[in-house]
Amino acid sequence: SPGKHTMATYHSSFWKDPLPPFDILIHGALRHSAGRPSLRVTNDADAAVAYFEIRDSDTRPIVIDFVAKDSTDDGARSTALKHVVLNGIELDGTNPLSRARVPQPLDGDEHVAASPTLSWRPAAAAVAHDLYFGTSQSVVAAATHRSPEYLGRVSDARHTCAAKEPNAEYFWRVDEVHGEHAEEVITGDVWRFRVRHLAFPTAEGYGRFARGGRGGRVLEVTNLNDSGPGSLREAVEAEGARTVVFRVSGLITLESKLIVRHPYLTIAGQTAPGKGICLRKFNLGVIGAHDVVIRYLRVRPGDLSGVTLDGMGLASGDHCIIDHCSISWTLDEAFSSRAAKNITFQRSLISEALNVAGHKNYKPGTQHGYAASIGGDIGSFHHNLLAHCAGRNWSLAGGLDKAGVHTGRLDIRNNVVYNWSHRTTDGGAMQVNFVNNYYKPGPSSKVFHVLKPERNLGFGPQDYFVEGNVMEGRYDASLRWEGVIKPRDEELDDFIHETPFFPSYVVTEPANVAFESVLADVGCNLPVLDDHDARVMEEVRNGTCTFRGSVTQLPGLPDSQQDVGGWEEYPELSRTxxxxxxxxxxxxxxxxxxxxxxxxxxxxxxxxxxxxxxxxxxxxxxxxxxxxxxxx
Known part of the structure; x- marks a missing residue:
């Protein structure tokens, strides 16, 4: 519209070397002489900003030129081209450098501790700060000194508030007060946060605050169809906060992957009647979603689809938790969580990953009965049972960042592993707590270490805290590092530390106690434990196996679900x-x-x-x- 407008432009380079300063011209006339763009900053508030006025006559287009100055002086990038970088534009706002910025809690954070201390980066010239706080975005945005949302004028850039209700949304605003006589007030942005709460009373680890479908719709699964009204797929693929309950029990044959892409989901498998729910043929996983809670489901794909499938996953998930699930008969690994953040995988049972089953990436006859490749920052894996899987029990899949440096922080404790073949726990991540796990060799076990760090110093540090692990019949918890394989040309104390890297937020038991605890309560045991899991748990306790692979003849390591009898009967029962x-x-x-x-x-x-x-x-x-x- 005609008249005076303001523009803020943001400039930050991701090149290796600094870029030159630049001028801003409007209709060819110098309007603003800017400094040098910032270099590789990761926060918008740290980016270089130019702020200037524009007058629009409504008779011609406004032409704005950004012109780089000579790039050969004082260390700037030397090149025949004069580079300018423009990352963003803000119209008709206040000067970003005069506003409060960098809020803590972060804007949009939904996992904030109760009664948080609000803080912010004040404007350099601010002499005081007007603080507003409430539960309505529009009300806080419009609030004045006469509003109940006004908490007063404060001198420090921090304030402890009384936000405690996890089912509420909280909004706050900081207006910066400028001038010798506090005569100018710069209105701030409205920021939002929510208070965290346990997903359920026994949720532990770094995914324990997943919000799930709390406060949203209830979606009922009323049939065992792959898709359509009343199906699990329709409920999972819906948007918005939602809790999925089951009015039916039985076996759901999926005709394609079932992927959770939308946040705020709870799948409450414990609500099913009869023997509960089992998924087959295809798998269930999270890709890039946050705040997902999945409890009491069975996923047993088998080899029906002809596709190389895993079982469950939390790839790139954030604030997610899987609890009391059972996964078996997968062609790829049973579980994966690469690139995830703030996740927990707990009290779940991984068993009988199919061994020689035609994995697409390997030669015919290759063993690939793999349990799990786990990543996360931070990922918690506790009180799980891994049984009858040839390898990757676990594979530490911390990954690399964009600079090619090891990432991933993993907390692995109180797990039970039984009857592997040639691999126990191996791989690597930046930091790993590996505590009080119980390994029990079975009739197919060929190696007898608990941990094999696969360090590559060319990709940065990879460090471990190791304590209290047991290999039944081989060594007990008093031999602290006994089961750790030493990499070539390194000593264990080069990379095993004396203290944990981060707290676990898990009630931790000695390994021998965890063995009993896990066998007493693991997997999808509601509404009832199925025959498959009952058999596996009995084999773990007794150190036995019932079946052999049809291809390899290895005890306990099936090559097809048919080697162990296939899917048992899951009666289709419906609630009235x-x-x-x-x-x-x-x-x-x-x-x-x-x-x-x-x-x-x-x-x-x-x-x-x-x-x-x-x-x-x-x-x-x-x-x-x-x-x-x-x-x-």
Whole structure:
């Protein structure tokens, strides 16, 4: 529109060498002489900024030129070309350098500790700060000194607030006060955060604060179809916060991969009747989604699809947790979590990865019965059972960053591993806590170490904290590093440290106690433990196996699901209409016992999303957690 406007432009180079200063011309006339672009910054607030006025007459297009100066002086990039970099434009805002910036908590952070201290980077010339805080973005944006959202004028760039409710959204704004007499106030941006809460009472590790579908819709799985209304696929692929409950039990034959791409999802497999749910033919995994909770599912693809498949995964996921799931009969690895952040894989059972089964990347006859390739920053893997998998028990897949340096921080503790073949735990990551794991050789086991770090110093450091691990019949927890393979030309104390790199946030047990704890509670054991998992757990306890691979004849390592009898019967049972007549995820009997309305209008989830006791869990979560609560 005609009149005066402002423009802020952002300039940061990702080249190796600095770029020259530049001028900004409007219609050929110098308007602003800028400094040098910033170099390889990772925060917008650290980028070089130019701020200037534009006058629009509405009679001709505005022509703005960015012109690099000579690039041969004071260390700037020497080149025949004069480079200018422009990363972003902001119209009709205040000067970014006069505003409060770099908020903590970060704008949009949904996993903030209760009662956080708000802080920010103040403008260099600010003499004070006006602080606003509330639960409505529009209200905070429009608030004035007379509004209840105004917390006052503060001198420090920090303030502790009373935000505690995990089901609320919090918004705040900092206006910077300038001038000798505080005569100028620069309105700040509105920032948002939410308070974290455990995904469920027994959630541990770095994925424990996954929000899942809390506060959203309830989607019911009412049939065993691959797709369409009432299917698991339709619920998983939906958008928005959602909790998936099951009104049906049985075997779901997937006709393609089932991928979680949208955040805020809870899959509550414990709600299924009968023997629960088992997925076959294809797999289930998260790709790039955040705040996902998956509990009490079985994924047993088998070799039906003719495709090289894994079982479950959290690739590039953030704040996700998988709990009490069972994975078996995969052609690739059973589980993968490369490039993930803030994840937990707990109390889950990986078994019988198919060994010589025609993996597409290997010669015919090659063994590939692999359990898991795990990455994460930070990834927690605890109280899991890995049984009858030839290798990658675990494979540490920390990966490399864009500079080719090792990444990944992994916490691996209190896991039980049984009857591998030629590989136990190997690979590498930047930092690994490897604590109190229990390894039990089986009839196919050929190697007897617990950890083989595959270090390559050309890719940067790769360090470990190792303590309390056991190899049954070989060495106990008192021999601290006994089961660690020493790389060539290195000593163990070159890379094994005396203290953990980061806390685990896991209730940790001695390895022999974890062995019993895991066998007592692992895998998809709700609504019931199936025959497959019961057999595997009995074999682990007794040190035996029942079957051999049809190709290799290796004990306990199947080459096809048919080697162990294939899928057992999972009866198709459905809940009656009276089970949950208003379809809000809360059974009628539970609602009547707890004083809520079993006949809410359609799509009314008010009861399900209420939190009358203020404990941070909605009533729906209270119900889901009551199903999984252990006696005593």
């Amino acid at each position: 209409e009276e089970w949950d007549s208003d379809h809000d995820g809360l059974p009628d009997a539970w609602e009547m016992a707890n004083g809520t309305n079993p006949s809410s209008p359609a799509n009314d989830f008010g009861d399900a999303n209420a939190d009358p006791d203020g404990d941070g869990y909605t009533l729906l979560e209270d119900y889901l957690n009551s199903i999984t609560a252990k006696p005593g």
